[in-house]
Amino acid sequence: AQSVTQLDSQVPVFEEAPVELRCNYSSSVSVYLFWYVQYPNQGLQLLLKYLSGSTLVKGINGFEAEFNKSQTSFHLRKPSVHISDTAEYFCAVKSPSNTGKLIFGQGTTLQVKP
Amino acid sequence: GAVVSQHPSRVICKSGTSVKIECRSLDFQATTMFWYRQFPKQSLMLMATSNEGSKATYEQGVEKDKFLINHASLTLSTLTVTSAHPEDSSFYICSATEDRSEQYFGPGTRLTVT
Numbered sequence: 001a002q003s004v005t006q007l008d009s010q011v012p013v014f015e016e017a018p019v020e021l022r023c024n025y026s027s028s029v030s031v032y033l034f035w036y037v038q039y040p041n042q043g044l045q046l047l048l049k050y051l052s053g054s055t056l057v058k059g060i061n062g063f064e065a066e067f068n069k070s071q072t073s074f075h076l077r078k079p080s081v082h083i084s085d086t087a088e089y090f091c092a093v094k095s096p097s098n099t100g101k102l103i104f105g106q107g108t109t110l111q112v113k114p
Numbered sequence: 115g116a117v118v119s120q121h122p123s124r125v126i127c128k129s130g131t132s133v134k135i136e137c138r139s140l141d142f143q144a145t146t147m148f149w150y151r152q153f154p155k156q157s158l159m160l161m162a163t164s165n166e167g168s169k170a171t172y173e174q175g176v177e178k179d180k181f182l183i184n185h186a187s188l189t190l191s192t193l194t195v196t197s198a199h200p201e202d203s204s205f206y207i208c209s210a211t212e213d214r215s216e217q218y219f220g221p222g223t224r225l226t227v228t
Contacts, residue, residue, distance in 0.1 A: 102160070
């Protein structure tokens with residue numbers, strides 16, 4: 001069975017500092033990996049995804065993530081955060097099989113302080 | 115492109131009544147739609163997978179007679195919460211996919227049962 005673990009429930013950081021949100025997954029098959037952002041009382045917006053190819057994936061809003069198969073990780077990074085990046089971030093995994101189901105991590109609250 | 119809408123965005127209903135939530139894909143045909151439930155400060159929990167023209171597949175522990183899902187067309191799925199109780203109060207989010215490679219999320223519906 002697949003699972004996703006986001007290692008930090010909350011990450012406080014000062015504005016313009018770099019940030020890393022950690023995500024580890026477990027799966028016995030190859031997977032697709034996603035990072036989503038959720039602002040209060042809103043749905044999810046896709047930040048970036050890894051399907052295949054280059055292990056460094058660039059997304060929207062200056063975020064990037066690196067797929068590390070040996071460590072089964074897909075950590076999200078941004079070199080300099082803004083106040084507007086304050087939100088909930090979810091890592092998710094999907095098997096390339098036919099169901100299309102996503103398995104979500106528990107979420108990480110990014111709090112950017114001035 | 116790839117916009118998903120939900121209606122209503124907020125609904126308050128009395129205990130014992132039923133409430134219907136609509137999920138529409140506005141600019142693509144959604145062969146599959148997913149319904150999630152999210153409690154405050156928690157991750158998304160998949161409730162069911164809905165394929166157009168067939169019965170929904172419910173996740174373990176989700177009461178199919180309480181949460182009725184209909185996917186009558188390629189652009190519309192509905193979730194009806196029957197005989198709602200205060201414990202059904204939650205944030206309900208739908209997503210839609212054309213080819214199961216990527217899900218596009220709606221903005222969510224906040225249900226409050228009084």
